[in-house]
Amino acid sequence: xxxxxxxxxxxxYMIRIRYAFAFVAMLFIxxxxxxxxxxxxxxxxxxxxxxxxxxxxxxxxxNDGALSAELTEIGINGSYQxxxxxxxTGQAVYxxxxxxxxxxxxxxxxxxxxxxxxxxxxxVNLYLGRFKNNxxxxxxxxxxxxxxxxxxxxxxxxxxxxxxxAMGSDGISAKVVYxxxxxxxxxxxxxxxxxxxxxEDVKLLLGDLVKGKGKQRFDAQxxxxxxxxxxxxxxxxSLLDSDFYYERANSDxxxxxxxxxxxxxxxxxxxxxxxxxxxEITQSKFTQNGFYFEEYSxxxxxxxxxxxxxxxxxxxxxLLARVEKFYADEKDKNGSQLEKNTGGAVPSYFxxxxxxxxxxxxxxxxxxxxxxxxxxxxxxxxxxxxxSPNKELNNQRRWSxxxxxxxxxF
Amino acid sequence: MVVASPIKAMxxxxxxxxxxxxxxxxxxxxxxxxxxxxxxxxxPITVFVLPSQHTIHKNxxxxxxxxxxxxxxxxxxxxxxxxLGVAPTIVxxxxxxxxxxxxxxxxxxxVDDLNKEVDVNVLNISI
Numbered sequence: 156x157x158x159x160x161x162x163x164x165x166x167x168y169m170i171r172i173r174y175a176f177a178f179v180a181m182l183f184i185x186x187x188x189x190x191x192x193x194x195x196x197x198x199x200x201x202x203x204x205x206x207x208x209x210x211x212x213x214x215x216x217x218n219d220g221a222l223s224a225e226l227t228e229i230g231i232n233g234s235y236q237x238x239x240x241x242x243x244t245g246q247a248v249y250x251x252x253x254x255x256x257x258x259x260x261x262x263x264x265x266x267x268x269x270x271x272x273x274x275x276x277x278x279v280n281l282y283l284g285r286f287k288n289n290x291x292x293x294x295x296x297x298x299x300x301x302x303x304x305x306x307x308x309x310x311x312x313x314x315x316x317x318x319x320x321a322m323g324s325d326g327i328s329a330k331v332v333y334x335x336x337x338x339x340x341x342x343x344x345x346x347x348x349x350x351x352x353x354x355e356d357v358k359l360l361l362g363d364l365v366k367g368k369g370k371q372r373f374d375a376q377x378x379x380x381x382x383x384x385x386x387x388x389x390x391x392x393s394l395l396d397s398d399f400y401y402e403r404a405n406s407d408x409x410x411x412x413x414x415x416x417x418x419x420x421x422x423x424x425x426x427x428x429x430x431x432x433x434x435e436i437t438q439s440k441f442t443q444n445g446f447y448f449e450e451y452s453x454x455x456x457x458x459x460x461x462x463x464x465x466x467x468x469x470x471x472x473x474l475l476a477r478v479e480k481f482y483a484d485e486k487d488k489n490g491s492q493l494e495k496n497t498g499g500a501v502p503s504y505f506x507x508x509x510x511x512x513x514x515x516x517x518x519x520x521x522x523x524x525x526x527x528x529x530x531x532x533x534x535x536x537x538x539x540x541x542x543s544p545n546k547e548l549n550n551q552r553r554w555s556x557x558x559x560x561x562x563x564x565f
Numbered sequence: 566m567v568v569a570s571p572i573k574a575m576x577x578x579x580x581x582x583x584x585x586x587x588x589x590x591x592x593x594x595x596x597x598x599x600x601x602x603x604x605x606x607x608x609p610i611t612v613f614v615l616p617s618q619h620t621i622h623k624n625x626x627x628x629x630x631x632x633x634x635x636x637x638x639x640x641x642x643x644x645x646x647x648x649l650g651v652a653p654t655i656v657x658x659x660x661x662x663x664x665x666x667x668x669x670x671x672x673x674x675x676v677d678d679l680n681k682e683v684d685v686n687v688l689n690i691s692i
Binding site: 200202239264275282287295302330332385427470 | 591598601602609616617618631639642643646648651
């Protein structure tokens with residue numbers, strides 16, 4: 156039996172690796188054609204990344220704790236300038252992160268970009284269609300391996316379980332850029348829309364036993380970033396307001412539910428020649444009405460923050476260190492009330508999640524990189540499913556993981 | 566004996582149809598950060614760059630734009646992979662840069678070797 160499982164694992168692993176390599180070959184061909192066809196009107200870009208991840212002590216990636224190749228990210232995008240003022244663009248991705256989010260292909264963004272106004276100081280663009288969330292430090296590039304600081308992003312802010320909801324929406328968004336010769340650069344983003352959720356997305360959020368449908372009613376976000384003139388510093392603030400509802404099926408164990416989410420966060424970024432520092436602090440208000448039963452009502456305010464530093468050792472090698480803390484309820488930082496209120500059904504360590512990360516990136520070529528990192532984690536509040544935690548698979552307060560990922564882009 | 570290669574002056578060039586004589590460092594930075602995408606005449610700006618690891622690109626980014634090259638890469642990656650905008654077009658050599666800028670209306674680029682008989686507009690960088 157053991158031999159069979161090992162054989163099966165190896166077969167699955169080899170198939171995955173083979174697909175990844177086939178795709179890389181395809182992208183190489185695409186790049187050659189792409190470089191020839193990229194011009195002022197037409198642009199094609201993409202990326203492929205494959206890694207290995209091993210989690211010890213939690214179901215963050217898989218349920219059996221085995222070494223996993225479920226660390227695949229592939230994307231391709233195109234942009235075509237229809238005329239001087241209108242552009243059409245879109246990106247498709249295939250993602251496999253195990254339990255972190257639903258495996259499969261999706262359209263990341265597909266939109267019309269209208270250049271509404273511009274002079275030497277102002278730039279205003281309006282986007283219609285499916286747009287990415289551009290309001291957090293790394294929200295627009297969280298699934299672009301070479302454009303984020305680590306393989307696994309800080310879960311206090313970039314919780315993978317919320318990935319498909321937080322990644323973007325269908326609706327309208329706007330970018331307003333102001334460049335002052337005295338005060339520096341100001342970037343303002345606004346978006347309003349909603350995301351549709353598949354059955355698997357709903358199960359990932361609420362638990363495997365749900366049978367009904369989930370839908371985001373709306374998602375409104377705004378952010379402002381300021382970088383003083385010729386300064387290495389950037390400061391930002393962002394706001395989010397979103398409602399999500401669950402509609403029970405006829406034979407459902409659960410009732411209809413409404414989940415509301417409001418978030419306020421601020422960020423800083425310092426980009427020096429050798430050293431980089433960044434961090435985000437986020438306060439999130441979460442309200443749940445119904446779902447467990449009709450009259451159920453609960454509200455919590457979570458708090459999360461991380462600071463990280465990157466050191467560029469030379470042209471090829473950079474080192475990363477990060478400290479992160481997250482409390483699901485800022486009034487119950489050790490989770491004792493959570494355990495008490497659930498009659499012991501949910502252990503206290505589901506009330507928080509702290510992470511210490513060290514990592515390294517090595518540039519293999521202009522458009523090839525390998526990242527490696529290790530996480531020491533305490534607490535399990537940023538694991539899926541969110542609403543109905545799995546304490547059988549997550550019966551330890553402390554857990555750890557390491558990951559290595561190769562990435563190529565063009 | 567080791568002889569250090571002298572740092573040549575950087576020349577910012579545009580297509581001949583761009584009728585300006587000088588540009589400020591702040592404006593140049595806006596153009597290369599894709600915060601300004603049109604000239605005052607409303608002509609769209611087509612930005613050309615050398616590859617990120619190219620020595621001339623590194624000198625241009627650090628000394629002319631006052632931006633570290635990795636930061637420019639981040640700005641362009643964000644535009645490219647978020648749908649927010651279009652990153653500059655990469656050319657592989659100075660010869661290619663001269664050819665691309667001279668043949669694309671509204672184009673801007675940079676070289677440190679202008680000993681070519683190419684019809685481009687050379688801008689003064691004014692403080």
